Amino acid sequence: MPTTAPVDTINPPVTSWPTTPQLIPLGIARTDSQVRVVGMATDVPGLTITPALRGTIVTVSFVTITGGWTLTHHGSGRQIVPGLHDLPLAYTAEAAQFLRQPDPGYWTQPATAITADPAIRRTVAELGIQADHAAAGNRPIWWARESWQATSDSGRPQWLLRCAAPLCTGPAGGPAHGPNHVYDWDNDENDSSPLAHPDKAVLATAAETQEWRQYDEQHWLCPDCATAHQATHHPR
Numbered sequence: 753m754p755t756t757a758p759v760d761t762i763n764p765p766v767t768s769w770p771t772t773p774q775l776i777p778l779g780i781a782r783t784d785s786q787v788r789v790v791g792m793a794t795d796v797p798g799l800t801i802t803p804a805l806r807g808t809i810v811t812v813s814f815v816t817i818t819g820g821w822t823l824t825h826h827g828s829g830r831q832i833v834p835g836l837h838d839l840p841l842a843y844t845a846e847a848a849q850f851l852r853q854p855d856p857g858y859w860t861q862p863a864t865a866i867t868a869d870p871a872i873r874r875t876v877a878e879l880g881i882q883a884d885h886a887a888a889g890n891r892p893i894w895w896a897r898e899s900w901q902a903t904s905d906s907g908r909p910q911w912l913l914r915c916a917a918p919l920c921t922g923p924a925g926g927p928a929h930g931p932n933h934v935y936d937w938d939n940d941e942n943d944s945s946p947l948a949h950p951d952k953a954v955l956a957t958a959a960e961t962q963e964w965r966q967y968d969e970q971h972w973l974c975p976d977c978a979t980a981h982q983a984t985h986h987p988r
């Protein structure tokens with residue numbers, strides 16, 4: 753796993769939403785105690801998405817929920833990615849996907865074993881920086897694909913325009929159906945059939961009508977993913 757590559761060149765991991773999303777109770781470690789919360793399991797054993805907290809416990813609790821999310825090592829209750837302290841859910845889910853390891857048991861190790869691994873420490877530190885930069889630009893941590901896709905399904909060369917976000921689930925709500933495309937709203941039978949056209953400008957106009965967001969020549973986000981990557985600033 754690369755540790756210092758720019759965001760556009762990091763290895764795209766296998767991407768999907770957790771296959772068996774479930775809520776699990778766990779304790780988030782604070783200075784001298786733990787806060788019990790309910791987190792959402794990821795499909796990376798040992799890593800849990802939890803509400804971001806602010807504050808410390810002294811003799812009474814001064815901890816508040818920020819409205820953002822973070823990634824917690826289940827075994828220790830410790831925050832895994834320092835940069836992911838208070839970000840929208842989409843970034844936390846992407847970070848969990850990025851931290852998938854060849855060894856499925858990696859994150860179930862004790863925290864002391866993980867923090868003693870210099871490679872993973874660099875990876876996690878770099879991921880935190882990349883996540884912060886991505887959130888500042890309201891874009892995913894990495895691009896999963898280029899949005900323009902050539903097709904000749906109709907017997908002539910045409911273009912499709914699709915969402916570049918890693919976890920875009922598409923119209924049917926599952927990874928098997930993702931990512932979203934700019935759809936052909938003039939198709940009376942099925943308005944979720946992708947719009948194919950030889951002229952990119954026609955697709956770009958349709959994307960604007962359907963409230964897509966363009967980042968550069970090759971990368972667009974569907975309305976769902978654009979909203980999911982809208983970094984919010986929580987009141988302090």
Ligand SMILES: [Zn+2]
Nearest residue numbers: 915920974977
């Ligand atoms: Zn999308």
